[in-house]
Amino acid sequence: MSDPRIIVALDFPDAEEAISFTAKLDPTECRVKVGKELFTAAGPRLVEKIIGRGFDVFLDLKFHDIPSTVANACKAAARLGVWMMNVHALGGRKMLHAAREAVPTGSAKLIAVTLLTSMEHSDLDDVGLKGEPQDxxxxxAMLAQDCGLDGVVSSALEAAELRKAMGERFCLVTPGIRPAGASLDEQKRVTTPRQAIINGSNYLVIGRPITQASDPASLLxxxxxxxxxxxITPLPDRTRNDHA
Known part of the structure; x- marks a missing residue:
């Protein structure tokens, strides 16, 4: 598989468990995600070790700080050789521009987090954001695209509308994926892998359904x-002026 669309979330507390689990996977069949818990516990050396085993790594640290700090963090991530990294879109235009300048187009993929898939309308009220989650x-997402980022992280439930608005070249990375019959855990805005692809998602982040499976390789x-x-039904590639 030349471009695996499933990203397995390595949500483990330490390097030993993460490395042991990657031995059960084929890097031609998936990519992997290293998030805050594992990175905090194991650091950059683990990322380099996983890359050395042939895996593309999505470094999911959601950088969100002043522009210069985020730019330097992105440069450090790029030096590790990661395939993809993310920042938080709520950091604003200056921060997003700084991140893009730090990671030139065509190197590591740079995407932005929009809303966490655990957030509902009531959570938006609490933090002062107006409108429905999809709005x-x-x-x-439009801000991230305007700042030159490669794509966004979003729920698959918003993917169809984002694909219409952002065009075919914009990358949509979807967490909150649950195979039919799997537990939702704390996720709120979820869908199945097949439906997420139909909705327009490019890559699917799947964690516990795979990492806690009795036979992860077979499930994958x-x-x-x-x-x-x-x-995927072709959708019109609209310009931002259509939504001004």
Missing amino acids: VVRRL RRLNQEIAGVE
Whole structure:
């Protein structure tokens, strides 16, 4: 598989568990995500070790700080050789521009988090964001695109509308993916892998359903078969002026 669409979230507390688990996976069938818990526990050396085993790594640290700090963090991530990294769109235009300048287009993929998939309308009220989740996601995605980022992280439930608004070249990375019958855990805005691809997602982040499976490799193969050849209805590539 030349461009695996499933990103397995390595949500483990230490390097030993993470490395042990990656030995069960084939790097041609998936990519992997290293998030805050694992990175804090194990650091850059773990990322380099996983890359050395042939995996593309999505470094999910959601950088959100003043522009110069985020730019330097992005440069450090790029030097590790990661395939993808993310920042938080709520950091604003100056921060997003600084991140883009630090990671030139065509090197590591640079995407922005819009809203966490655990957030509902009531959570938006608490932090002073107005509108429904899909409206906030769309505004933040348009900001990220305007700042030259490669894509965004968003719920699959917003993917169809984002694909219409952002065009075919904009990358949509979708967490909150749960195979049919799996536990939702704390996720609120979820969908199945197949439906996420139909909705327009490029990459699917899947954690516990795979990492806690009795046979992770077999499940991964089944999920890849489920999404293989899924037809996405072509959508018009609209410009931002359509939504001004």
